[in-house]
Structures are given as C-alpha cells and as structure tokens.
Amino acid sequence: MGNRSPILEVRQLQTHFRSGHGVVKAVNGVDLTVYAGETVGLVGESGCGKSVTSLSVMGLLPKPAAAIVGGTIHFAGRDITHLPEKQMRKLRGNEMSMIFQEPMTSLNPVFTIGQQMAEPLRQHTSLTKRQIREKMVEMLQSVGIPRAGQIIDEYPHQLSGGMRQRVMISLAMLCQPKLLIADEPTTALDVTIQAQILQLMKEIKQKQQMAMLLITHDLGVVAEMCDRVVVMYGGQVVESAEVRTIFDQPRHPYTQGLLASMPNANERKGELKAIPGSVPRPDEVGQGCTFAPRCSQAMERCRHDRPPLVALPRQSCRCWLYAGEEETALEEVAHAT
Amino acid sequence: MRPEPLLEVKHLKKYYELKKGWFSPKQQVKAVDDVSFTVYRGETYGLVGESGCGKSTTGRAILRLQEANAGEIWFAGENVARLPYERMRRLRRRMQMVFQDPYASLNPKKTILQILTEPLRVHGLYSPDERVKKASEILKIVGLSDYHLHSYPHEFSGGQRQRIGIAKAVILQPDLIVADEPVSALDVSIQSQVINLLLQLQREFHLTYIFISHDLGVVRHITDRVGVMYLGKLVEQAQTEKLFQEPKHPYTQALLSAVPITHPDDTRERIILSGDVPSPLDPPQGCTFHPRCPACMEVCRTEKPPVVDLGEHIVACHLYV
Amino acid sequence: MLDYVIKRTGQVVVVLFLALTAVFFIIRLSGDPTALFLPPDAPREQLEQFRKQLGFDRPLHVQYTEFMTKAVQGDFGTSLRTREDALQMVINRIPATFQLAFTSLGLSLLIAIPIGIQSAYRRNTWFDQAGVAATVLGQALPSFWLGLILIYLFAVQLQWLPTGGGGSLVHLILPALTLAAYSVARFARFTRSTMLDVLRKDYIRTAKASGVPTYKILSVYALKNTLIPIITLVALDLGVLLGGAVIVEVVFSWPGMGRLLMQSLLNRDFPVVMAGVFLIAFIYAVINFVVDLLYAYVNPQIRFK
Amino acid sequence: MNQSTLTEAAVNPRPAPLSRKREPAWRTYMRRLVKSPTGLAGFLIIFVVVILGIFGPWLAPYDPNQAEFAKKLLPPLTDGHLLGTDQLGRDIFSRLIHGTSVSLIIGSCTVLFAGLIGTILGVVAGYFRGWADIIIMRIVDVKLSFPFILLVLVINAVIGAGLQNIIISLVFAGWIVYARVVRSEVLALREKEFILSCVATGVPRWEIIVKHIVPNLFTPIIVLSSLQIATYIIAEASISFLGFGVQPPQPAWGNMLSEGKDYIFSAWWLITFPGVAIVMTALGVNLFGDWLRDVLDPELKGH
Amino acid sequence: TPETAGTTPTAPATPQPAGGTENTAAPASVPEELVIGFEADAATMLANTDVNYVTDIQIRNIYDPLIDRDAKGALIPVLATEWKNIDPLTWEFKLRQGVKFTNGEPFNAEAVKFNIDYILDEKNNSFYRSRWKDVKEVKVIDDQTVQVITSQPFPTLLLRIADDLLIMAPKHTKEVGLEKAATDPVGTGAYKFDKWTRDDSLKLVANEEYWQGAPSIKRVTFRIIPEFSARLSAFLGGEIHLFKNVPVDSVERVKSSENGKIELVGSSRINYLALNTFYEGPLKDKRVRQALNYAIDVDELLKSVLNGNGTKMTGPLSKVNADYTETKDYGYDPDKAVALLKEAGIDPKTLKLTLDTPNGRYPMDTHVAQAIASQLQRIGIQVTVQANEWGNHLAKIRQHEMKDMFILGWGPAFDAQGTIENLFTEKAPYSGFYDKDVEAMIQKALPIFDPAERKKAFDELQHRLVEEAAWVPLWQQGDLYAVAKNLQFAPRPDEKFLVFEMKWGQ
C-alpha cells in the first residue's frame, strides 16, 4: 500500500445549507481520502451527509442554497474547493464522474440514450459524430447491454431499471475517469439485479485502474466491494478503517450497533439488537458527540465535548472511549485525519 | 398439531387494465395471477419477490383495498371478496394493514389522537373518554408517550411514524395484519426497532401477520413460512428455515444467493441471473421464469409448470415433476 | 391509434351535442329576436308572422329537434340579419381570428419562455422578482384599458401604427400585443414554476455531472421537459383566444370571430350564434386533438407505449 | 383563467423540521412575510384595499353619487377634488373609495361560490370517478368552448344587469377552474396511502371525503383563490366594457373605467385612476398569492 | 302634407356638385379617398330589406331613392320627377328620363315596380313589409310612368317612398339571384360598389356617369370601428375623415386638433323620458306625471350633460316636424312638483322609482339617466337607474316589462302620424303611455286627407298629450360630426352620409 498517491483528499469539509429555518450543517467537518485504484465505502444513515459530501466534491451543490464554508477538497493534487464553474465542468464527466441512486429518474425522459451519452464526449473530446457513436456502442457493450446499437436510439422509459443503471455506469465511464463516485448505485434495484450490477462494477474496476467512492447504507455491499470504509454519522466521520477491521473490530459504538442490528447476526424471531432513538436532524445537533443521545456507553463528557477523530492502530474513530489509546498512526490514517 | 387456518386465499387474480399511451391498445397487467395460499392463526407468513411481482397487490386485494378480478378470500368463515360494502367495512376491524411509507400513510392534517381514535370511533367501540385512554395506552406500547397525543405527524421521525402506523392498525386488536414492507423505508438502525416492535406485539396480542418484504434478511428473521412470488405467481412456499436452507425453485435459489454477504471474508457461490425481470405486460410463455432460468428445459418454454407439493414445501417447477 | 381516434371523436361529438343543446335553450332565455329586426312601428301581425317564419311559435322541443337534425347536416340556417348562411359567415372569420390568435400566442411564448427560464434559474434574485412583478402586471391590466393606451401611444401620439382594422401585418401588432400581455404573464409564471421543478430533477444533475454547460442545460435539457406541461396551457389559452378575444377585437376593430359572435348575440341573430358556438367548440376539440399529438411528439413516454 | 399554474400546489406532505419550541403558525408566516419583499408589498396593498373597502363610506370626502353639473370634468387637485371629477361632476376619489367594496364583494363572493361549487363537483368527479367524472368533465369541456359573453348576456337577460349578474356570470365561468384543480388533487389524494389506510380502517366513504380529503384540499384551494380574486376583479371591468356591469350610479372600478374610456383623450383622469386601482389591487393579490403558494408548498419549504 | 312637395321641382335642391372641372382645381394634398368611420356594418347590400339605419346610410350611396328630403325635411324629387294623387287610392309618379344603372340597365317604371314588389313579396321577408302592406298593386303605365294602387287611403305613402324605398337594378338582381346581389349591388347612385369586407370596410368608387354629374370625391371607404375611442383615435391619427356621434365632452378635443372640425345639426330624432302607464305604479296618476315634468330641469340637462348640443322640446313633436305646433312648457318648478305629488297623496320622500336606460344608444344616455335621477333626488324621489343592453331594453318595452320610466329615442320623426300613431296608441309600447280618449282622437285623425283638417286634429292631439303629461319631452337630438378640416360636409337632419354632396377643400 506504500506509495499510492491520493486521488481525492477531503479535509475538514463543511457544507452548509441556508434555509428559511436557519443554517443546516449537512456536512460538518469531514475528512476523507481516496487513493488511486482503491474502493472506499462511505456508509451511514439517511441524512448523515453522504450525498452532500459527494456533491461537494463534484461541485454540484444546489446553488445558492448550499455552500462549502470550510475545509478543502483536493483532486489529483489540485485544490478544487472553490474552482470556478467553467473549470469544474471540464473535470466533471471527464476526470471524475458520478452514478446516482435512482436510475429511474437520473436519465432525462425526453432524450434518447444516445443523445444523453454523447454529452460528456462532446464536452471533453473532439471526436466526430461517428466516432462518438462507435465509442458509445462499445461502452454499452462493455457493461453488458445487448443490442447496444439500437438502444442508443431508444428512450429511458423503454429500458428496465437494471438496464438504466448500466447506462448510467457507462455514461460515467465514457471518458475513463480517475475517480468514480457511486451514490447508492444499487439501492433502488432488485436483489438479483443488484447482484448483477455489483458484479459488473467489480469487473470494471479491475479492468480500469480507477478509484471509486461507493456510497451506501448497506453493510453487505460494503463487505462485498470495498477496500476501506468510512462511517459517517450526523455530518461527521465517526470511524474509518480497512474493511475487515470494520467488520471484525468495530470500535465506534455506532458502527458496533449497526453491525449488531443486522438480522443475520441475531437469533431468528428473537429480539434484534437495536440502537435506541433516532437519527438526529442536522439542524438539531447540539454540542458534544452527535451520537451521544443514542449511545449506550455515553459518558458525561460525551454530552458536552465533541470527540476528536482518534487514530488507533489500523483505524481511526471519533469517540471519547478511545481518547487515551492514541497510538502512532499508520500512514493512511494520518491522511484520513 | 396444525393450528387453524385464519385466511385462505384461493385462485386470486388481479389484472390491471393499462393504457399508458393514447395511441396504444389497452394492455393487461396480470399483477396477481392465480395465487393460492393459507395463513394460520398466530403465524407470520412472508411474501417475497422482486419489485413488481405482485406482493402489494396481493396484500391489498386481501383487504379489498383493490377489488380482485377473481378468486376467493376466506377469512373467519366468510368470503371477503364477496361481502357487501357495509359488512366489509365492519369486518375491517379484524383485518388491518401497515403501510410501507411512514411519510405518506398518516394524514398530515390530523393529530395523533385523532388518527388513533378514528378506528375506534368508526367501529363504534368504547366511549369517547375510553378511546382517548386506549390511544394513550397503545401509544405507550409502541414506545411513544401521551406527550405526543396532540402532535401532528410531521413532528415525528420516520421510525416514530411507522410506530404510529402500527399503533393505528393494532388499536382495533385485529386478528390479521398485512404489513406491506413496513421497514424498507426506514433507516438501518431504526429498522431493527420496528421489527422488534412487530415481534413484541405479535406475542402480546396473538397477531397473525402477512409480512411483505424484499429484504430477505428481515424475512428470514421474522417469518414462519414464506411464499416466493415471481411475475404474479407463487413459485415456491415453505417453512422459512427450510426455504432458506434448501431452496427448490431455481429462482429462489438465485434470489437467495444474490443476498449480499455479511462479512468481507464470506464467500458465496453466486448464481447471477442473466437479463432482467420481464415486463408483466408481456410475460413469457410457459414458465414465466424460463428466459432467466439456469436450469431451463425444453418443456419450460411451452408449458406452465404444475404446482408440486413436496410435503409442506410447494414449488411450481418442471424440475420436480 | 384508431381506438384513440374513435374515442376522441366520440367525446367531441358528445361535447358538441351538449354545447349546442345548452346554447339552444339558454339563448331562448335571452329574449325574442323579432323586436330587433323589424322596424319599431311594425304591427303585431308582422311580428307574429316573423316569429312563425322563424318557427318560434312551435313548441320548444319541436324547434329543438328540427334544429338538431339540421345542425347534424351542417345546416344552421341563415343569419336573420344578413340572410347569409350562418355557418359560412362564421367560417369567413376564421382567417382573421387565427391570425390574431396565433400571432399573439407566438409573441407571448417568445417573450414568456425566456423570461420564465431566467427567473427560475435566478430564483429569488432581483431579476426573478422584477420578472414576476412585470408579468403579474401584464395579467392585472384590463385588456381594453391596455388596448386604448397602446392606441393612444403608438397610433395617435407616435403615429407609428394604425389604430385598428384588419388586413396587413402592421394592423396585427397592437391587438396581438394587447392579447399577448395577458398570456405572457401566465406563460412566464408557468414556465418559471415548471422550470423550477425540472431543475430539481435528478436528470438535470446527471447532465451537470456530464459536464454540460449551464446554458445548454437550460435551453435544451430542461426546456424540453418544461414544454410538455406548457403545451396543455397553450391549448387552454388558444381556446380562449379564439372565441374570447371579443374586447380586443372591438377595441381594434378586428373582424374576428369573437366580435361577430358578440354582435350576433346583441342582435339576437340566433343562427349565427349557434354556428359560432358550434365552430368554436369544434375548433377547440381539434386543438385538443392536435395538442395530444404534439404531446405525444415531445413526450416519448406516450409515443411508444 | 389561470388554473394550470396552480396544480403545482399539489403537495406531498413532507415533514417540517421539528423545532424545539413550537411557535404559532401565524408568527412563522409573518416572519417569512417580512422577509419577502414582493409578498410583503402584496400584503400591504391588500391590507389598504380591505380597509378602504370596509371603512370607505366614512373616509370618502364626498357623496359618490351626487352629481354637481357645474363642476364636471375638473382635473385632479382642483377645487378640493383630489382626483378630479367625472362627467357628471362627481368626485372621483370618493367614487373610487366606494367602488372598493364593490370590487371586493365581487372578488370574494365569486371565489366563495365558484370555489364551493367547483370543489364539490371536483371532489365528486375525482373520488367517485366513473359516470360522475365523465359527466362533470364533459360539462367542463362544454363550458370551455362556450363564449363567456354569451353567458353574461343570457344571465343579464334573465335576471337583469347589476352586481348579482356579474357575480353569477363569474361563478358560472369560474367553477370549472376549481373543479379541474380539485379533481386532479383528489385523484392524487385518493391513491395516497393515508387514504387507503382510512379505507383499511373501515372509515365510511363520506367521512373519508369530508374528514380526510377535503382538509387536504385547503392549501391548493386557498392558493388558487388568492390568485382568482384578481382575475375576477379585472373581469368586472371587462363585463362593464361590454355593457353589463354594475348599475350606475353605483360606483365600481370596472364601470368607472368603462364609463371613462370615452374620455381617454379629453379627461385622462377618468380612466386612469380606476385603472390604477384595479392594477394595483390585482398586482397586490397576485404577489401575495405567489408568496402564499411558495410558503404553502412544502416542496419549496426550506430552500 | 303629402302634396306639398308638389309637382314642380325638376332639379334636386341639394347642392349641385360642379363636376369634372372641380377635380383639376383641387389642391394636390387632397386625399385620394374619403374614409368615413362608422360604428357598425351594413347587414346586407340589398336595398329595401333591412330597416337598420346603419345599412341604409351606406347603401344610399349606391342606390338612389325616388324622393328625398331637403335640409328642412321637405320632399324633393330624385328619380321621380313628379307625383300626384289621382284618387285617395291611386298615386302616379313620373320618372326621370335617361337614367341608367351602373351596369347599363335603363331605369324605368319596371324597375320601380320590381322594387316595390320586392318589399311586398313575403318570400323576400323584407323587414319593411308591414309599412307597405296597404299597397295593393304597382302598375306600369309606360316606361316613365308608374301608378301605386293602395287598398285603403295611405296618406303617408310619400314618406314611405322617401324614407324606405331605394331602387335596385331589376335585371341584375334577378340574374345573379338575391344571394349574390346581397354582396354585389347595382344601383343608379353616385357610387359604384367596389369591395366589401364584412365588419371591416366597404369600398366604393365614383360613378362617373352619374345622372347628376360625376361625384367630386372619387373613392369612399366606410371603415367599421365599433369603439368610440378607437374612432376618435383614428380621426386624430388622420386615418378617417369623418365620423358621427361625437360624445359631447370630446367636442373640444376634436376642435383643438390640427385638422378636425365639428359640424352640428339638429337631427329629426327625438329623445324622451317615457312615463309608463302600462305598469301598475304611481305614474298611472296624471298628477304624478305632471309633477315629474315639473321636477326635471331639461334646460340644465341639456346644458350640463349635453353641453348644449340638442334642442329642447316641450311636446311630442320637435320643431323640424312638419306638423309641429307650439305647446305649453312645464318648465322647472320643483315646488309645484311637490305640491302635485302631495295632492296625489304621495310623499316625495318615500317615492321610489326605477329608470331604465339603454347603454350607449343615444348621446350620453346613461349619463342623462343618472342626471335625471340626481334631479329627482332633489325633491326626495329615489330613483334606481338600470342600464340595459339595447336588445334587452327593446324587448322589455315590447313585452311591457318596463317599470316606472325609461329613456328612448324616436326617429326619423318628420311627420305627426309616424310619431304619434306609433307611440301613443294601445298597440304601440314605445311611449309607455296609453289613454282611451287619446287613442280615439288618434284613430279619428289618421284617415283625414284634408291637410288643414288633418293639421288641426294633430295640433289638438299635441296639446292633449302635453296636458296629459304623456311623457317628459327631452330634446331633439343634436348630431355631432367630426369632420376633417379640408372636407366640405353639411350634416343632414336625417343622419345620412351622402358622399355625393361632399367635396374636398376648405
């Protein structure tokens, strides 16, 4: 793992929304590193800021409601935190691209697949019309779409969900990006189709030396796909580690609770281990640890002071429980702090 | 020692007339096509299958939220499918539903008290004061408190709303509850709370559930028997443990193998199905699964598979004839 | 397709039938036409005879049956005032009516859609608020007031344009503008709100993620989706423009259908009124049919299913 | 009339964030109103107009109907006549103030009755579907291809000209807007899970309609009405132009405008001031209605 | 006065245009075509069919009448050169020689017969027919002589001929058929038909072979502009040169414009306030009617509402009426009005009356109504004004649905019979007044043939009607015309636009 270079480095990212009810701190100090060629899983519950983090990276935050108010984002060594739209556009769909959760709504219903897929090629390359078409067909075939030549001239609603997600993937892969952000790419799909798509993404990743940030709330997907995992809770990273470490030795009480509540880990028909309470809204996060109100091990301190991200051997964890155990950080952990 | 059957569904059919475009002829979606099963008192019967296979339609047809085209639904000695409006309305006291979307299933303009007392009121149960008492009792049972009685749904989180939805269904102390994906809209950490609640209520009130879900992990945890649906048909049905250990139908086998692993070191022999779920508008001939079936035979293309009973394990597949 | 056409035709027939029936009975309530045509000193016998000649002396249901039987054959009788074929009279007005309707429609779309798009894109900026205020203003001006002011300004003071009358393109400008003022307001607001919806859609995010520049997103990717609901609104407005532009037609002496209809009503020239309502209902139905086709054209989901 | 713009108020309930202390709804709205310049402007205009409408008779300096022939057609700011006098020497300012209530009555009565009829028919069509739906929607179609002036004329012939004629004509024309909006609202609502949930509970049909569907129609109806009022106030002017307006000498903005139209070249103030009054009011109502729509549309909340 | 117009004149009394030479003398800036703004279009181009004056005014430039009126309303010969009564049932007309229709057809006795027969033929459904019903037969004596035989004495036949009858070309009409002729008229008039776009414009060109000489103005367009302000705008913008019915308050605006002037003429049309005795109300009492006559100050109305444009009337007939006689003027005397009301047992403070008025039919009609209401309010009477659309107004009158009072106009009113018979008999609803004795007097007066006796009878009737306070006479309508400065135009009391009489030049 030694000399890999980070492709994406997010440092202390803070993205806030302004709304009629005040400021929503959707992302409140996130650190995240993705190295070339690796797959990082970003897990966490709904509303914890996963999508906002990825949109911040892509420069796709809804303007003017949302803005990056702190921290930096480096992409391939270049600071893109406040890159002007024009230059950002040159990166998007080209060096970094994104797949979205909802294949059903992520394609424009009134344009053909071909018209939409041609866009990144038109924006970022100088290929001729015929070359563009050839390239698209080739790409579609590589994601296992039959009749690629015809499908190009069809409309999204003529395709099934799985097919559309394949189209989305090939749309993202067209310019061979260095980084692919996949925001819950399979959540909306059926189990059998999900298996197909995950398989496909694995294959693609192996073929192309590409880094991937995989956003999901499904630990099973993480187990299957990722090298490293970052767990988010309430707009912050609470734990990050190698995938095996997370499953074998989760340190943060939230991660532990999450793993314990998977039905398979419990006796059939028995009481599931549950995390009490519910996810806080980003606008009602008080001081102290965001997880404290639901944490069974919470101490007095947790309610008043926000814990730091503690570097432990092979993982880092934002919890006061481990405040004393700090050890020399591994290389990648240092990056992730 | 078989318990008595509470619900018997026989040859249920529900076809939707579909007219999507203005210029296309009418089409028929066979959402539920000749489904029969029995649910016994006190058990949890699971219905699984992929999106669009007709799980919800089955659930709704049982409660007559949608009128079935054909078939019988025997509940408590009466054929529900034939009951006149007013008698059906009264029977609803005994069969209730929990909906998937906790955000859409509560009237945003009503307080929790109104929502919870309405079922009692429309069935003429108790006096107004007692109803309030009942409501507050049930609220405690589902883990909320009196404090919430005068709040509106939008003041609750998804998990809390789903609890209210469940409370609303349970307050009438029905015999049967059809739960249509009651946890799939919830956060992972909340799901287990609600599942626990369902299990607890079942024990407490001797409820019978029809539990509809596509999450096989949850289904395995909570159900006693499972029916697997594919394109409007019931393709396999067995005791839960048995089904998960020894799936017979090739589709069930693929479905189970597709469930994500639970640990990075797990290895699983994946049966990756080729192709997509066919459109129910135009289901394949013969066995509807044959275009994706890894074990497809000649006969599968032309002939509908018979239903084979392998001793409390029913499967509709030519392989077992 | 055939199915659709049959069903649609059936609907149109029903609507036409109901409309004619309603007009037939309603119009009988509006008074006796005889007084308006005969000289004031005409004796009662002539009135009676005139009524008889028009068939007004017979029981209402007999008149109705006869009217319907003839109407089915396209015979609405002759105008009481001009003695010309009533339907033909109304048909003669179609060119002028269409000219005005389509010009003002085109004009308003041309103005409204860019404004609507920009307002949506720059939501809550000064441009948006000014745009909203301006379009609302357009909707708040009574049309004859606006018309007269335009005449005063452009025809009397500046003498750039004629005050009214039919014929050439220059005659069209002022009435079309007056009519457009109202539609511009509606279209712009509608475009804005639809655009706001569309801009929130996932596929717009997809386009952005592909690196498509903003102008192109607005003018191509979002616009086409926005157009679909606008078409319905346009159809609705076109119906109003065809039969209901009376005031503008009067102010600008435009020989359109609305004015003819109003005159005929005031003159109690029943055959022309009937023919007019029939034609408007018919055109309205045709427009709706065309809109459906158009809808199918821009909306592939309908086209293919 | 504008209906299609309004269906967007079709809302799916999304939660408003839970606030620690609940603040009364009207205060939230007031706070948001103060923040929106256009909404506030609209509100203030409406406020002034309503005050004038209610207290006009006490505020007007002159009897609005007293003709004083010697003082006819005085320009504004002469002889104690703020806005001048009209062709019969009546004080325009006083007439304008008195006319306010007429315009308000027309706007509000029409909205009330058209809203009521339209809502009932819309609910029936949308909830019961089938024949009721087909018949009501065909009537709507017929109505759409029916010239408005025909309606006005016939009503005029049957019951005579005047305020009630205007209101009845406008109600006749206006209910379809409501019927269409409400119908599509109901069509969407009846598929909502909370309605299904009522059915599943065994709530009788009429109770579902009255207690569950209708309350959820209030928001779109309020928004629609706020915008329709302006349309109706303007329509009064058009009807007056066609000669079926409010009867003289009673002042109404529309009939002042149409009586004044012949004076556009000789006495501009006759047509200008009522015109400005209508435009300002319509503007105010529209701005306020727009604001209301934004506020009541939870989709847009918090953005 | 039927015979008075007499047998003598051979040339029309109308100003004689100078013919061809005039054209060359005209200044170069003279517009090529005269555009007349007009509020409504003709119903048809057929003559003798539609009684509406908007039709008549336009087609009178295409067709000539047999007899016309001069500025004072006296009958003058046009296509008929002389006429006489052979016996009470027979009239003989001598026709002008050498007149040709614009298509070359000769004008002769056959043509006259054709046109009168056209009116009488039920099939043609002429709206004039009832007025001509007493005509039994038209006899062609020779090419230049025609006789009209009536079934009973018909003293007003000459008036009918003057006001109604226009001569269409018989051969043309028969050849092309009525339907075609309705859009392609041929007459003997000063102008030939050119183009007609319904509700937009009617274009005419000069008939250079006109028997009275070629018209001075070569092209005429009637432009239909229904809205007054638009008409005025078009006039101010120079698009039209002439229009009628200028609202009194806009007179100044026209006068002050660069190239406009105002022409005023007393119309034969009279305006009155009907006091309805068909309605069971207080107005059935003569004293109340008289009180209203006292309480309404017509002079003030004329001065302040009409800016003086109109001539006050005191009785049923106006001064231009041939049978006019001076009657008593009630004058303005509110005290007397109150006294009369008291006498009738009515407290004016509790009296509530309704007043119907048409809307825009007569000059300032709704304003006059409001002003009358305002005047009556001075003695405490409360008046509700109701402005009606014209069709409704007429229908309400005809169906006796009017309440206390209504405003109406009547014209052309050149003779006593046409006015009094059509207004004050039981069959006639227009004055709202009916009295048995008056009816008897009218019936007695109608068949009188002797001029002097006839005049006496009608004079008596006028006095009687005033005494009865049958209505509140208002005024003889003043017609106001906006005229381009360089157009010579003398307005006529019969409201007609005869372009032949007009010419360019100061």
Ligand SMILES: Nc1ncnc2c1ncn2[C@@H]1O[C@H](COP(=O)(O)OP(=O)(O)OP(=O)(O)O)[C@@H](O)[C@H]1O
């Ligand atoms: N447009 C927006 N306006 C205001 N707040 C927003 C907006 N978008 C997101 N948020 C807030 O930001 C927080 C983080 O949202 P985000 O979409 O990143 O969550 P997520 O982790 O992706 O959840 P999910 O699993 O549901 O996709 C949410 O709580 C949400 O309330």
Ligand SMILES: Nc1ncnc2c1ncn2[C@@H]1O[C@H](COP(=O)(O)OP(=O)(O)OP(=O)(O)O)[C@@H](O)[C@H]1O
């Ligand atoms: N109201 C309806 N009109 C027409 N077709 C319908 C309707 N409701 C459901 N369908 C169709 O019927 C089939 C079965 O739908 P159903 O909702 O029962 O599936 P499901 O198994 O519950 O799927 P999911 O897991 O997505 O909820 C689907 O193909 C669907 O498209």
Ligand SMILES: [Mg+2]
């Ligand atoms: Mg997300």
Ligand SMILES: [Mg+2]
């Ligand atoms: Mg479902």
